[in-house]
Amino acid sequence: MNLKLSFYTLIFVVALCTSISCKEKTTIEKANDLTVSEGFKNPLGFYDSSPSFSWKLPVAEDVKHQSAYHIVVASSEDLLPDNADLWDSGKQMTDQSIWVKYEGKPLESRQKVYWQVKYWNQDEDASVWSAINHFELGLLNNSDWKAQWVGLDTKAEGILGSQENIIHRPQYLRKGFELSGDVASARLYITAKGVFDVAINGQDVSDDVMPPGYTPYKERIETITYDVTSVIESGQNTIGVELASGWHSSRLGWKKALWVDTETPKVLCQLELTMKDGTKEIIVSDDSWKGTTNGPIRLSEIYDGETYDANLEMEGWTTNNFSDKDWSSVNSFPITNNIRLEPKRHTTVKSKIELATQEIIQKDGTVIFDLKQNMVGVPLLKVPMKKGETLKVRFAEMLSPDGTFYTKNYRSALSTNYYTASKDGVIDWMPKFTFHGFRYIELSGFDTTIEPTKDWVTGMVQYSDFDENGTFTSSHEKLNQLQSNIVWGMRGNFFDIPTDCPQRDERMGWTGDAQVFGPTSMFNADVYKFWASWLQSVRESQFENGAIPWVVPDVLFDGKVSAGWGDVCTIIPYKIYQRTGDVKILEDNFEMMKAWVAYHQESSENLISKMGFFADWLQPYPENGDNKGDTKLNVIGTAFFAQSAHITAKTAKILGNNDDYNTYYKLYKSVSEQFSNQFFNTDGTIKNATETQTSYLLALAFKLLPEEKHEGAKQNLLKKIAEADNHLRTGFLGTPLLSQVLDETGEIDLMYKLLFNETYPSWFYSINQGASTIWERWNSYSKAEGFNPQNMNSLNHYAYGAIGEWMYERIAGIAPLEAGYKVIRIAPEPKSPLTSASAELNTPYGKVASSWEINEGTFTLNVTIPPNTTAKVILPETLESIEDTNDIKTISSETDDTELLVQPGTYTFKSKL
Numbered sequence: 001m002n003l004k005l006s007f008y009t010l011i012f013v014v015a016l017c018t019s020i021s022c023k024e025k026t027t028i029e030k031a032n033d034l035t036v037s038e039g040f041k042n043p044l045g046f047y048d049s050s051p052s053f054s055w056k057l058p059v060a061e062d063v064k065h066q067s068a069y070h071i072v073v074a075s076s077e078d079l080l081p082d083n084a085d086l087w088d089s090g091k092q093m094t095d096q097s098i099w100v101k102y103e104g105k106p107l108e109s110r111q112k113v114y115w116q117v118k119y120w121n122q123d124e125d126a127s128v129w130s131a132i133n134h135f136e137l138g139l140l141n142n143s144d145w146k147a148q149w150v151g152l153d154t155k156a157e158g159i160l161g162s163q164e165n166i167i168h169r170p171q172y173l174r175k176g177f178e179l180s181g182d183v184a185s186a187r188l189y190i191t192a193k194g195v196f197d198v199a200i201n202g203q204d205v206s207d208d209v210m211p212p213g214y215t216p217y218k219e220r221i222e223t224i225t226y227d228v229t230s231v232i233e234s235g236q237n238t239i240g241v242e243l244a245s246g247w248h249s250s251r252l253g254w255k256k257a258l259w260v261d262t263e264t265p266k267v268l269c270q271l272e273l274t275m276k277d278g279t280k281e282i283i284v285s286d287d288s289w290k291g292t293t294n295g296p297i298r299l300s301e302i303y304d305g306e307t308y309d310a311n312l313e314m315e316g317w318t319t320n321n322f323s324d325k326d327w328s329s330v331n332s333f334p335i336t337n338n339i340r341l342e343p344k345r346h347t348t349v350k351s352k353i354e355l356a357t358q359e360i361i362q363k364d365g366t367v368i369f370d371l372k373q374n375m376v377g378v379p380l381l382k383v384p385m386k387k388g389e390t391l392k393v394r395f396a397e398m399l400s401p402d403g404t405f406y407t408k409n410y411r412s413a414l415s416t417n418y419y420t421a422s423k424d425g426v427i428d429w430m431p432k433f434t435f436h437g438f439r440y441i442e443l444s445g446f447d448t449t450i451e452p453t454k455d456w457v458t459g460m461v462q463y464s465d466f467d468e469n470g471t472f473t474s475s476h477e478k479l480n481q482l483q484s485n486i487v488w489g490m491r492g493n494f495f496d497i498p499t500d501c502p503q504r505d506e507r508m509g510w511t512g513d514a515q516v517f518g519p520t521s522m523f524n525a526d527v528y529k530f531w532a533s534w535l536q537s538v539r540e541s542q543f544e545n546g547a548i549p550w551v552v553p554d555v556l557f558d559g560k561v562s563a564g565w566g567d568v569c570t571i572i573p574y575k576i577y578q579r580t581g582d583v584k585i586l587e588d589n590f591e592m593m594k595a596w597v598a599y600h601q602e603s604s605e606n607l608i609s610k611m612g613f614f615a616d617w618l619q620p621y622p623e624n625g626d627n628k629g630d631t632k633l634n635v636i637g638t639a640f641f642a643q644s645a646h647i648t649a650k651t652a653k654i655l656g657n658n659d660d661y662n663t664y665y666k667l668y669k670s671v672s673e674q675f676s677n678q679f680f681n682t683d684g685t686i687k688n689a690t691e692t693q694t695s696y697l698l699a700l701a702f703k704l705l706p707e708e709k710h711e712g713a714k715q716n717l718l719k720k721i722a723e724a725d726n727h728l729r730t731g732f733l734g735t736p737l738l739s740q741v742l743d744e745t746g747e748i749d750l751m752y753k754l755l756f757n758e759t760y761p762s763w764f765y766s767i768n769q770g771a772s773t774i775w776e777r778w779n780s781y782s783k784a785e786g787f788n789p790q791n792m793n794s795l796n797h798y799a800y801g802a803i804g805e806w807m808y809e810r811i812a813g814i815a816p817l818e819a820g821y822k823v824i825r826i827a828p829e830p831k832s833p834l835t836s837a838s839a840e841l842n843t844p845y846g847k848v849a850s851s852w853e854i855n856e857g858t859f860t861l862n863v864t865i866p867p868n869t870t871a872k873v874i875l876p877e878t879l880e881s882i883e884d885t886n887d888i889k890t891i892s893s894e895t896d897d898t899e900l901l902v903q904p905g906t907y908t909f910k911s912k913l
């Protein structure tokens with residue numbers, strides 16, 4: 001059934017006012033949700049000494065737009081608003097309410113800064129001042145550090161891991177110190193070559209998971225700041241740090257040569273205290289620290305898991321009441337200037353969600369706990385054990401049809417934990433310095449006299465600590481499951497960096513996967529800082545010749561590059577700019593874009609690319625059986641060359657750089673022309689290359705063909721899709737382009753068809769086979785044939801989740817028309833089999849919502865437009881007439897749709913079918 005809507009009459013249009021907005025007021029309400037730079041709220045240990053300021057206007061009847069703002073910034077709260085000593089912007093006549101650059105006095109390491117803002121509305125009524133917000137800078141320069149790297153020589157212990165890699169036993173490091181007086185304020189600046197957990201006087205300092213996270217360590221290591229004022233005591237104190245390999249010193253990647261001899265983990269720690277009498281004291285990591293590897297965490301590796309022996313627990317080792325006389329002195333190493341120490345520029349990983357066990361399956365002496373959701377993190381184990389017994393904890397994303405654990409797809413990652421009990425009783429343990437991708441947990445070695453219960457195992461879902469920022473839902477259960485799978489794919493692969501997969505011996509920052517999924521993630525979560533931070537790592541990993549490595553951080557070190565993967569460095573900054581409206585992301589990445597385009601050029605002959613590698617990765621039904629699919633590499637490489645040149649041109653224009661704009665626009669045009677001549681006949685069919693859906697998609701999506709050929713190419717794409725029985729034949733690169741191209745060419749019915757297909761290859765196919773996350777392959781598993789025989793078969797791989805962008809933009813209908821949603825496009829495409837769909841998104845200006853439903857012959861669209869924006873609402877059929885109001889103006893009501901310009905507020909549009 002193809003449902004066709006007819007909008008004969010607009011029944012009513014209502015502007016709803018909120019309860020607050022209807023009250024009488026003398027002044028307008030203050031701005032709220034103040035943030036600095038990429039969305040930080042009152043950050044501590046902040047990285048940015050040239051921040052920008054953003055705020056939201058309240059949802060209120062008398063606040064539609066901003067006409068001016070005034071920001072004041074001071075070194076103390078008392079100076080605000082009248083005596084701002086750092087910056088007083090004065091009244092600025094502008095509607096800019098986001099990303100306003102700080103233009104005050106230079107800011108320094110450790111500085112605490114207070115700020116507030118007021119604004120004037122469209123009628124030039126002034127608001128009251130906002131609440132005072134603040135940020136405190138971390139240590140910005142290596143020269144701020146007086147501490148030394150410290151650690152034990154764990155390499156000397158000569159322990160070998162599963163791949164003959166050097167294993168560094170986790171270290172326990174401690175230092176007792178005495179303070180001369182009472183403390184007014186204390187900051188702990190800390191980081192590691194490895195990962196750490198820190199406690200002072202027996203109290204955990206934070207609930208961060210595996211800080212400081214993962215950067216190109218040879219270039220930059222991030223540092224963390226904690227406010228530890230409340231745990232410091234007068235007189236004697238003790239600080240204790242657990243330190244493990246993490247990404248720094250575990251085996252990572254596949255290059256044995258790189259990890260057989262990893263550098264020993266070390267910690268760097270500087271406790272700065274301001275005493276009540278105003279004096280300062282400082283405690284630093286140095287050779288006076290003591291350490292041991294005889295603690296309970298025996299081993300901990302990212303791929304292989306963690307081993308814990310409770311018999312070696314050291315009661316009170318982070319308190320004053322402990323003797324470390326048998327511990328060794330640590331080695332100390334000065335910090336060097338070649339590795340930059342910079343405050344972490346996005347949020348640390350935390351345990352974000354707890355998943356309860358849903359079912360217990362007992363078989364052959366083992367017990368399997370099923371969470372019914374594929375997830376990433378660790379289990380919290382509350383298991384009865386007998387003294388001296390060892391609990392073995394295994395993981396799997398899926399069970400084989402015979403009920404056995406499917407772990408072949410972990411490849412060499414052992415992903416197993418062990419816990420040895422020191423007494424009879426229920427343990428309470430979760431591993432600390434490793435993580436796993438799993439739905440099932442298998443336990444053996446527990447107290448078998450006790451019947452297992454579901455509360456033995458809880459899944460602790462861990463990912464970078466961002467807020468989820470958008471919702472999508474519809475009348476279709478499988479589409480909702482797809483949205484859930486997309487979100488779980490994101491939660492599972494945003495573990496400090498964007499990873500391809502979270503479970504096997506990989507978990508690397510694959511650039512191609514990031515390129516395709518990034519835009520969708522921006523709808524689902526507040527991940528601007530996450531991406532901006534990783535893009536810094538991409539810049540740091542760019543080779544001299546402009547090439548971008550396959551993975552960032554680059555743990556493969558083989559200099560290999562791939563078209564469609566390296567292009568992450570143009571595509572993601574530009575997409576982020578569209579979603580946020582912050583030009584800084586373009587400024588920061590423009591040089592990287594240019595260097596990458598130069599590399600494209602260098603890798604081409606007569607502008608036809610010779611760049612290698614993954615092509616349309618994992619395309620279904622490849623003719624040659626290859627993972628690289630059938631689309632020719634030179635078609636792909638040349639298309640991305642043109643696209644990256646085009647994005648670089650558009651970026652130059654936004655940055656006001658006309659010379660670069662002309663250069664890169666010309667280059668884009670020349671590459672397109674070559675592409676068209678080399679690969680396309682005048683009728684728009686492919687020549688000199690295999691005909692595939694993806695070849696046509698690239699040509700159409702990146703606008704590489706002159707008009708006549710473009711039309712022909714479109715017809716050929718439709719023919720190829722029809723030949724495939726209206727199914728996709730696309731891999732990693734082609735799939736995200738399907739929705740864009742079919743939408744732009746007016747083939748939305750066909751896109752709906754592809755999206756709602758139930759048979760292979762399609763999104764719902766994996767759902768029909770039981771997927772609770774997005775899979776690496778369209779057929780990673782099937783009920784009929786079992787698991788895909790290849791062991792490269794992740795069941796948590798976000799790439800095909802890229803369809804989420806279109807679900808928000810076109811099914812629910814929310815898209816930015818002007819960068820940052822300053823102008824919003826609400827243009828849903830209601831089609832069968834859906835009878836309703838809705839999405840909400842927290843944009844930089846506030847909440848936008850679009851929700852439609854068809855009920856008893858009436859189409860209803862509810863829309864919320866945030867203050868300081870406008871929306872173009874495009875209704876899918878012509879409305880007979882609509883009377884203009886202050887809030888709604890008809891822009892056009894032509895052949896088959898009606899366009900309205902809508903002011904901030906909440907509206908309902910109804911029409912009879």
Ligand code: RAM
Nearest residue numbers: 500501510512513614617
């Ligand atoms: C696989 C990764 C990733 C992909 C590369 C080409 O090993 O998992 O998804 O980008 O190969």
